[in-house]
Amino acid sequence: MSLMRRLANAWAFRGVRCGVGANGGPRGIFPWRTLRAEGASPLFPPLDHALVQAVACELVAETKQPLSRQSLAEVRARVCKGLGKPISRSTVWRILDTDAIKPWRYKYWIFPRDPHFAEKAGPILDLYAGMWQGQPLGPNDHILSADEKTSIQARRRCHPSLPPAPGRPAYIENEYERGGALQYLAAWDVRQGYVIGRCEPKTGIAPFGRLVKQVLAEEPYRSGERLFWIVDNGSSHRGAAARKRLHHVDARIILVHTPVHASWLNQVEIYFSIIQRKVLTPNDFADLEAVRLRLALYEELSNHHPTPFQWKFDRAKLAALLAKIEARQKALADAQLNWLEEAA
Numbered sequence: 001m002s003l004m005r006r007l008a009n010a011w012a013f014r015g016v017r018c019g020v021g022a023n024g025g026p027r028g029i030f031p032w033r034t035l036r037a038e039g040a041s042p043l044f045p046p047l048d049h050a051l052v053q054a055v056a057c058e059l060v061a062e063t064k065q066p067l068s069r070q071s072l073a074e075v076r077a078r079v080c081k082g083l084g085k086p087i088s089r090s091t092v093w094r095i096l097d098t099d100a101i102k103p104w105r106y107k108y109w110i111f112p113r114d115p116h117f118a119e120k121a122g123p124i125l126d127l128y129a130g131m132w133q134g135q136p137l138g139p140n141d142h143i144l145s146a147d148e149k150t151s152i153q154a155r156r157r158c159h160p161s162l163p164p165a166p167g168r169p170a171y172i173e174n175e176y177e178r179g180g181a182l183q184y185l186a187a188w189d190v191r192q193g194y195v196i197g198r199c200e201p202k203t204g205i206a207p208f209g210r211l212v213k214q215v216l217a218e219e220p221y222r223s224g225e226r227l228f229w230i231v232d233n234g235s236s237h238r239g240a241a242a243r244k245r246l247h248h249v250d251a252r253i254i255l256v257h258t259p260v261h262a263s264w265l266n267q268v269e270i271y272f273s274i275i276q277r278k279v280l281t282p283n284d285f286a287d288l289e290a291v292r293l294r295l296a297l298y299e300e301l302s303n304h305h306p307t308p309f310q311w312k313f314d315r316a317k318l319a320a321l322l323a324k325i326e327a328r329q330k331a332l333a334d335a336q337l338n339w340l341e342e343a344a
Contacts (some may be wrong), residue, residue, distance in 0.1 A: 044091065052079050052087075052095045057103045070104065112325065114259035121318055123256055124265050127228055128190060128311045140225035143190040144215065145268040147232060148203045149275075152295075154179035154285040161284055172282045180288050184275075184295055185211045187229075188268040193308035195271060197299050199292045208236040209249065216250055227253045232263045267309055271302075 044052075055078050056070070070078075076092045096102070114120060123132070130137050137143075155176035162171040185207060186197035196215050200207040212229075215221050229246065231237040237246075243255045258265045279298045285291045 044087065044095070048083055048087075049095050051082050052092055053099060055079050055082065056096055110261045110264075112259065112322070113261060117259045117262070118318065118322060120257065120259040121262060121265055122315055124230055124258060125313065125315050125318060127230065127256065128267075129314060130191075132226075132228070138225060140220070140223075141228070142192075142221055142224045142226070143228045143230065144187045144221075145190055145230045145266050146185070146187040146208075146211065146237075147263070147266055147268045147272070148208070148234065148236065149184040149186070149272045150203060151181045152184055152280060152291055153181045153283060154288045154291050155283045156286060157284055172284060176283075179285065182288050182291060183207070184272075186268055186271065186299075187211060187215050188271050189306070189308075190230075190267055190311075191308060193306035194303055195268075195299055195306075197295065199295060203234075203236055205236055205245070209245075212246060212249060212253070224252065228256055229253055230256050230258065230266055232258045232266055233260060267311065270309055 052075070056075050072089055072093060075096075076087060076089050079087055079092060096104075126132060127137075127143050132141070156179050157173040158175040158177065159173040161173065164170045183200045183203045184197060185200060185203075186195055188195050196211075196218065198211055198214060200210070216227075221227060227250070229237075231242075233239070236242075237255065239257075246253045246255050263269055275295065275298060279294055280291075285294070
């Protein structure tokens with residue numbers, strides 16, 4: 001049952017017989033009677049429902065309209081024309097909301113195209129579970145998830161922002177002047193929930209190297225036994241060359257790369273999403289120094305009570321995900337083959 005229908009049922013009046021013989025409640029008060037199944041709009045039989053669903057599911061490119069998606073108003077207008085009678089937007093919405101499959105909705109996702117996805121993702125998931133090469137990690141082993149958040153702009157608004165007032169939110173001017181951009185490099189301690197970061201004018205091998213040296217200068221990393229660095233395949237820390245380079249910096253460093261198109265396995269991305277929501281939005285900074293100061297202050301605030309993320313995606317869930325993707329690929333390939341055979 002849809003949310004709208006549950007609300008309608010919850011608020012529907014029901015007649016209650018009073019002791020004096022008259023109906024209490026609205027049915028006894030109002031001179032007219034309206035059953036819940038009746039109303040100003042006519043009823044729509046299953047065939048009408050099917051037309052609404054067909055219109056919503058139709059590819060917009062086949063409608064000869066210059067659109068990529070249909071709005072609810074556009075679906076309603078086409079349905080009214082097909083039915084030859086009026087229908088409200090809310091009725092169209094209720095009909096579509098009851099569908100289990102909604103082809104008119106879509107969501108972006110990144111396909112795991114690395115041929116060695118499981119082999120590369122497995123060791124990272126093992127580290128998150130406190131294991132390495134089948135052995136538990138020791139108390140002096142540290143896992144650092146590192147990356148760069150690039151092109152953080154300082155947007156100077158053309159007019160001062162207005163603070164919130166009773167009955168309205170704060171007003172942020174839509175137009176802005178760009179005050180430059182900086183890069184925020186950070187290393188997230190997976191086991192401790194501690195973060196070390198720095199701002200740089202550009203990304204690259206040298207800025208990332210400065211982040212590494214900054215981490216190595218602090219305890220407990222300065223005296224740690226093994227330092228696992230989880231990174232993606234960005235140019236600052238890509239491939240065997242980066243492993244060799246960082247091993248020369250400190251022999252305790254073990255660089256672990258995520259698979260291609262799998263930055264979501266890197267926990268520092270969660271921290272970046274938090275600062276995007278809580279620190280950088282709305283973007284209203286006078287200059288880059290204000291951006292740098294805000295990031296540093298939030299980093300300090302976060303480290304007052306370090307809390308690691310509750311990571312739940314493990315090797316078993318990875319295997320299930322890859323099996324699901326493989327099954328979908330096989331089903332799609334079989335369908336295409338059947339179509340080609342029928343066409344021939």
